[in-house]
Amino acid sequence: MYEAREDRHAASSPIGRPRNHRADPAIPRAAVTVLGESGFQGLTVEQVARRAGAGRATVYRRRHTKEEMIIGALDALMADFDVEPSGDLHEDLFAMTRWLRDALLNAPEGRLLPHLAAQAAGDPNFPSSHMDTWVCPWHDAVEAVFVRGRTDGLVRQDVNLSAVVDLLAGVVILRLYLGHGKPLTDEQIQEMIEAVLGGVLL
Amino acid sequence: MYEAREDRHAASSPIGRPRNHRADPAIPRAAVTVLGESGFQGLTVEQVARRAGAGRATVYRRRHTKEEMIIGALDALMADFDVEPSGDLHEDLFAMTRWLRDALLNAPEGRLLPHLAAQAAGDPNFPSSHMDTWVCPWHDAVEAVFVRGRTDGLVRQDVNLSAVVDLLAGVVILRLYLGHGKPLTDEQIQEMIEAVLGGVLL
Amino acid sequence: MYEAREDRHAASSPIGRPRNHRADPAIPRAAVTVLGESGFQGLTVEQVARRAGAGRATVYRRRHTKEEMIIGALDALMADFDVEPSGDLHEDLFAMTRWLRDALLNAPEGRLLPHLAAQAAGDPNFPSSHMDTWVCPWHDAVEAVFVRGRTDGLVRQDVNLSAVVDLLAGVVILRLYLGHGKPLTDEQIQEMIEAVLGGVLL
Amino acid sequence: MYEAREDRHAASSPIGRPRNHRADPAIPRAAVTVLGESGFQGLTVEQVARRAGAGRATVYRRRHTKEEMIIGALDALMADFDVEPSGDLHEDLFAMTRWLRDALLNAPEGRLLPHLAAQAAGDPNFPSSHMDTWVCPWHDAVEAVFVRGRTDGLVRQDVNLSAVVDLLAGVVILRLYLGHGKPLTDEQIQEMIEAVLGGVLL
DNA sequence: CGTTAATCGAGACGGTACGTCGTGTCTTGTG
DNA sequence: CACAAGACACGACGTACCGTCTCGATTAACG
Incomplete structure (x- = not known):
């Protein structure tokens, strides 16, 4: 947990479809927005993903727990x-x-x-x-x-x-x-x- | 929420079966025990109720959120x-x-x-x-x-x-x-x- | 179950407060009313008792299951x-x-x-x-x-x-x-x- | 309710993970089994789901009431x-x-x-x-x-x-x-x- | 007339099932 | 490969009923 996966991108070529780097900052941003509306308890991976225009799997792939989502913020x-x-x-x-x-x-x-x-x-x-x-x-x-x-x-x-x-x-x-x-x-x-x-x- | 209901018992007669005052302290006690075993996230109303020898409704009747359950502790x-x-x-x-x-x-x-x-x-x-x-x-x-x-x-x-x-x-x-x-x-x-x-x- | 308790009243002396015979017919009547409003699934002892102006125990004392409540009807x-x-x-x-x-x-x-x-x-x-x-x-x-x-x-x-x-x-x-x-x-x-x-x- | 959802599968691609069609017949089958053991009143969604090796949500997703579960049977x-x-x-x-x-x-x-x-x-x-x-x-x-x-x-x-x-x-x-x-x-x-x-x- | 005893209303009790929702994983088709 | 979509098994949530119990109050017949 909590390990950065950024190294993957440093490596030569990861083959396959590259990650959508638009989603990387969108996720924490969405997290803070949702958080302001629904509170911490009401913060849901589903809501964050929806707001960020991403799928849930995309969020999990980035290993974002509730907390990690908002640390950056x-x-x-x-x-x-x-x-x-x-x-x-x-x-x-x-x-x-x-x-x-x-x-x-x-x-x-x-x-x-x-x-x-x-x-x-x-x-x-x-x-x-x-x-x-x-x-x-x-x-x-x-x-x-x-x-x-x-x-x-x-x-x-x-x-x-x-x-x-x-x-x-x-x-x-x-x-x-x-x-x-x-x-x-x-x-x-x-x-x-x-x-x-x-x-x-x- | 959080309102004291004690006044009802102080008043003449609240009609209906009176609350089981044995359960009042048993619930926070059980909460702390469970908490030591399962952590805060793993704390479940069900577990607390079981440990306190009470039904789930009895816990909810006391308006006990997770937090309220442990304030006394x-x-x-x-x-x-x-x-x-x-x-x-x-x-x-x-x-x-x-x-x-x-x-x-x-x-x-x-x-x-x-x-x-x-x-x-x-x-x-x-x-x-x-x-x-x-x-x-x-x-x-x-x-x-x-x-x-x-x-x-x-x-x-x-x-x-x-x-x-x-x-x-x-x-x-x-x-x-x-x-x-x-x-x-x-x-x-x-x-x-x-x-x-x-x-x-x- | 389903046994008649009428014999008690036939016997010499029931001692204690006598049953409220106003409630006897009121309960099936209330049952049918509730049933027309909420359907059979929605028929609950609680609702029937409320409608009949009686306590739940009063209903149970008469051994009224859902079915018994409406047989008479x-x-x-x-x-x-x-x-x-x-x-x-x-x-x-x-x-x-x-x-x-x-x-x-x-x-x-x-x-x-x-x-x-x-x-x-x-x-x-x-x-x-x-x-x-x-x-x-x-x-x-x-x-x-x-x-x-x-x-x-x-x-x-x-x-x-x-x-x-x-x-x-x-x-x-x-x-x-x-x-x-x-x-x-x-x-x-x-x-x-x-x-x-x-x-x-x- | 009771609406057929099959058309969605007939259409090009319903996107998302497709339904587990192994569960479709398993649920009524499990329902009848449980029913033989526990009777109709004792029939529980939980029991049926467990027996069918499915989650409760999977049963509800099929809009299965007790009755629908056993019609096929x-x-x-x-x-x-x-x-x-x-x-x-x-x-x-x-x-x-x-x-x-x-x-x-x-x-x-x-x-x-x-x-x-x-x-x-x-x-x-x-x-x-x-x-x-x-x-x-x-x-x-x-x-x-x-x-x-x-x-x-x-x-x-x-x-x-x-x-x-x-x-x-x-x-x-x-x-x-x-x-x-x-x-x-x-x-x-x-x-x-x-x-x-x-x-x-x- | 006071005692006794069973009833009444109300409502809390320990349980259990409900239907919903969230989790983290998986499985599709499409880039 | 990553992506969106969404189904999956799981399990906690808070609500509602169940049938029982325990109150204070009521209402007789009995002593």
């Missing part, structure tokens, strides 16, 4: 991260944390995260490369802000900045999914940043 | 929280955070959390009282440790301690469910506690 | 047989045979007959007294017409008149239920009577 | 009619009528007839072609006996022989299903034949 969401650092530590942390909250709260792809997490838990074969990296653009960007702060002489040298970033991401997610439907407010984000910075600033 | 797990504070701030935070990680990682009920969160995410009618309170025993205990620290003059007065506790809980959960199957190690827990305490200690 | 239909013999053999046979066809074809109770027969077929314990006698009023009346014909010197002495009556009844029923939805027409009834009389008249 | 029974006419009118009528009584009384498929009739009554869409023809082999054979008798100069020219055949069939069925569990005895069959022949013979 989540990656795409995080790749859309577009908060340009202004240079101001507080301001950048606030903007970026708020972006994370809003992306997970409002974007259709963002709402998938808990479902992916649920599936990943208890399934050691879940495509870890995706779970590995989904936060990466955001994580890296925030870490870069801290590194810049360190360069500017604002941040202590002896702090694991990656861990600090996870503190921020963690509390956003905690409040989103276990916070009785009340995600962090802007003020609470500020408060969290203050708390984190307390142990980070010189 | 999760509450029970958190109620089992039994780390006695020693009085040492570092030590207590470490023990409690480690307990949380282990409970969610190892206990059958703990492994349900992401599934509950996923369900709650898209369902505003999800029994919020449960999501409200599931962390409470743990949260309150950790907050109490901080408060004691404040009393002892170790912790700053101007810090929102509840928010700090959420920082810890958040990072534990983040790494559990989105951390590529690599939960926080004991060393990383220590590291996180250091980071948090940096902004909290006087 | 069929008896009542046949008891309604009201064709007065004119004295003319042909005319009377025609009127009576036509009445039988129409009763079984049009009356709601009449349409039950094949269902009762089907049930009786595989159930040796089926209340035979009812199947015994359901045609009796009709059978007896037609036989009486033949007997009168014999008295009048029209009919042979050496013919089993009861058997001849069954020939007529049989063909009516055959064409009703196995005759591709085309019951005997008036002309065909005449034809059958001619055929039968051919072997009966002097 | 009844046709097969009547096709087994194998009483060779000896040339003697009385003897042949007796043998054939006795065969009919025994087939409906003893053969598992024969016992289905009242259930089919019950279903057909009140369902104008019931596959009439089957009810049309189920008696045909028998009917035609008996009529042929009468025709031969006419050829031999034994039978009157002005009698509707088909109607006479129905008189015989009707009384057999009447006594089978409404005759308080006492089908016609051999002597009674003789008696009925006598009565019928009385109006038929020259």
Whole structure:
């Protein structure tokens, strides 16, 4: 499961009818659409195939489980991260944390995260490369802000900045999914940043 | 959905044969047992009913979705929280955070959390009282440790301690469910506690 | 099953709350009503009880199976047989045979007959007294017409008149239920009577 | 319902995997087997499907109600009619009528007839072609006996022989299903034949 | 007049069959 | 070979009835 079959196309010539490469991106796209309409439980291979204009076998041939169908979509969401650092530590942390909250709260792809997490838990074969990296653009960007702060002489040298970033991401997610439907407010984000910075600033 | 029917029993007489109150707790108990054997996807109403010695209709009458069946179990797990504070701030935070990680990682009920969160995410009618309170025993205990620290003059007065506790809980959960199957190690827990305490200690 | 419980009331003292004798006739009545609306398959104890304003247990206490509920109705239909013999053999046979066809074809109770027969077929314990006698009023009346014909010197002495009556009844029923939805027409009834009389008249 | 789907297969290509035509006859066959074991009430789609080595959906796809499942079987029974006419009118009528009584009384498929009739009554869409023809082999054979008798100069020219055949069939069925569990005895069959022949013979 | 006992309505109980739907595989004909 | 279409065996779903039971309330005859 979860293995890429792309190598087949790298090889000389697979003989037979070539794959319809129009279907490759159409399937995840259809998955997200259906998902927005029917919810995660209502997401069906049949519906996705129909929407993508493909047969069920075509979907299965690509080894697309429910989860795989939408992983790409989540990656795409995080790749859309577009908060340009202004240079101001507080301001950048606030903007970026708020972006994370809003992306997970409002974007259709963002709402998938808990479902992916649920599936990943208890399934050691879940495509870890995706779970590995989904936060990466955001994580890296925030870490870069801290590194810049360190360069500017604002941040202590002896702090694991990656861990600090996870503190921020963690509390956003905690409040989103276990916070009785009340995600962090802007003020609470500020408060969290203050708390984190307390142990980070010189 | 999710409405309490208890009031009917409190009222004079609900007419008709009264519900079998032996079955009420038996169903979630059976659900957790089955869940440990078959996993969340493999959890079947039929299996749960059989294990609980009840008919399928009896389960449906209780409006038990898969999730509702196990909410009580999760509450029970958190109620089992039994780390006695020693009085040492570092030590207590470490023990409690480690307990949380282990409970969610190892206990059958703990492994349900992401599934509950996923369900709650898209369902505003999800029994919020449960999501409200599931962390409470743990949260309150950790907050109490901080408060004691404040009393002892170790912790700053101007810090929102509840928010700090959420920082810890958040990072534990983040790494559990989105951390590529690599939960926080004991060393990383220590590291996180250091980071948090940096902004909290006087 | 099928045993009469009437003896209980004949016995000295029933003690306890007496049965609601208003419900006794209400149940078969409700059964026929429901049957006209929902068909035989759709006839459920629940519906009948509801319609009769009774509880399900009240119905079961009377040992009413689906079939028992409606047997009485069929008896009542046949008891309604009201064709007065004119004295003319042909005319009377025609009127009576036509009445039988129409009763079984049009009356709601009449349409039950094949269902009762089907049930009786595989159930040796089926209340035979009812199947015994359901045609009796009709059978007896037609036989009486033949007997009168014999008295009048029209009919042979050496013919089993009861058997001849069954020939007529049989063909009516055959064409009703196995005759591709085309019951005997008036002309065909005449034809059958001619055929039968051919072997009966002097 | 009851519509033939065969035309689709006759047409060029129905696209999609073709129906498993091995299952088509297997389903009624399994139905009769199960029916002999469990009775009509105990006949379950699940059981039939299992016995036929098919899935439940495969049965439903064939639009098989309980009744449709066994229609073919009844046709097969009547096709087994194998009483060779000896040339003697009385003897042949007796043998054939006795065969009919025994087939409906003893053969598992024969016992289905009242259930089919019950279903057909009140369902104008019931596959009439089957009810049309189920008696045909028998009917035609008996009529042929009468025709031969006419050829031999034994039978009157002005009698509707088909109607006479129905008189015989009707009384057999009447006594089978409404005759308080006492089908016609051999002597009674003789008696009925006598009565019928009385109006038929020259 | 209170006790006793069987009835009533209502409705939950453990079961079981229903007909639908989704799964992942397969089997066609057509590129 | 891949493709679309769709049938296949399987099995879970949620509903509906079954026949039984357990309630509180009712309604007599008996003590």
